[in-house]
Amino acid sequence: MAESKLDYLTQEQVDQFRTDGYLRLPNFLEPDEVEALLLRSKQLLDNFSIEEHPLTKFTTGDDNHVGDEYFLTSGDKIRFFLEEDAIGPDGKLNREKQKAVNKIGHGLHEQDAVFRKVTLENEKMKAVVRDLKFHHDPVALQSMVICKQPHIGGEVPEHNDSTFLYTNPPSALGFWIPLEKCTPENGALSFLPGSHLTAPITKRFVRMPGGGTGFEHLVPPEEAPPNPQGKYILEACMPGDLVLIHGSVLHKSERNTSSHTRFAYTFHMIESPPHAEYDAKNWLQPTPETPFPHILDTPNPTVVPVGA
Numbered sequence: 001m002a003e004s005k006l007d008y009l010t011q012e013q014v015d016q017f018r019t020d021g022y023l024r025l026p027n028f029l030e031p032d033e034v035e036a037l038l039l040r041s042k043q044l045l046d047n048f049s050i051e052e053h054p055l056t057k058f059t060t061g062d063d064n065h066v067g068d069e070y071f072l073t074s075g076d077k078i079r080f081f082l083e084e085d086a087i088g089p090d091g092k093l094n095r096e097k098q099k100a101v102n103k104i105g106h107g108l109h110e111q112d113a114v115f116r117k118v119t120l121e122n123e124k125m126k127a128v129v130r131d132l133k134f135h136h137d138p139v140a141l142q143s144m145v146i147c148k149q150p151h152i153g154g155e156v157p158e159h160n161d162s163t164f165l166y167t168n169p170p171s172a173l174g175f176w177i178p179l180e181k182c183t184p185e186n187g188a189l190s191f192l193p194g195s196h197l198t199a200p201i202t203k204r205f206v207r208m209p210g211g212g213t214g215f216e217h218l219v220p221p222e223e224a225p226p227n228p229q230g231k232y233i234l235e236a237c238m239p240g241d242l243v244l245i246h247g248s249v250l251h252k253s254e255r256n257t258s259s260h261t262r263f264a265y266t267f268h269m270i271e272s273p274p275h276a277e278y279d280a281k282n283w284l285q286p287t288p289e290t291p292f293p294h295i296l297d298t299p300n301p302t303v304v305p306v307g308a
């Protein structure tokens, strides 16, 4: 296929994303943009009311994923999910609220001007989206600040994003921007390169008919292929880098054992109809007031599919 003109990425970067299923773009944001995001994240932590908070913890295991109303209605709001280890046996916070939050989500890109600017009003971001040709007409689905608090910042086990942000066909694409240096000690992300080509999406995270959330199998569990094995690559990152994450690539992050936070801003895009279907089973639902915002002013005329 003839290569078309690229606006931000090089053809080598596009090819690397297609081969590995992820791509780190150093220095994507300017230092003042990173500073603004970090400052705003800290202001949000300072300003939220812990007295009115339901003490919802953010858990990521297969058996105990978060699924209460506070979580399920957070798609168009700015809400605060707590580290499991920040709540003591008495059910109360065991540290100051600023050091207890696992993540802030899931409507930062809509509700907050600082996050909106880098997500929806960012010409460089749009250029990356055009160059990747991953989606015809992407919409922003959700956004989060992941805090990875010192000592208690929980591990994120091996997963792929299209399981949690499901469309038919799968189309999730993650944008992950460290706001602080990410090291092996503070829980940098690591990836299984190429796993997006061999690990199909076999289950999806849904609202359960009886309430809460759980997984629906897309193939019978006994027929689901085991996750591919291989060598994970740890991506140490600097503030302002952008890591693009294919929705099928396996990735994870370890517990933060250091005494420093590891703030990162991340958001996800999905394809929109008629190219992909987003249904009512998904945990995150758009509302009439806040439909998922489109990213591109003009949809990509062609896309180049990649993945299992």
Ligand SMILES: O=C(O)CCC(=O)C(=O)O
Pocket (backbone or CB within 6 Å): 146, 148, 156, 161, 174, 176, 187, 189, 251, 252, 253, 264, 266
């Ligand atoms: O920031 C992290 O540690 C994990 C992020 C992640 O895995 C995701 O957003 O899919």
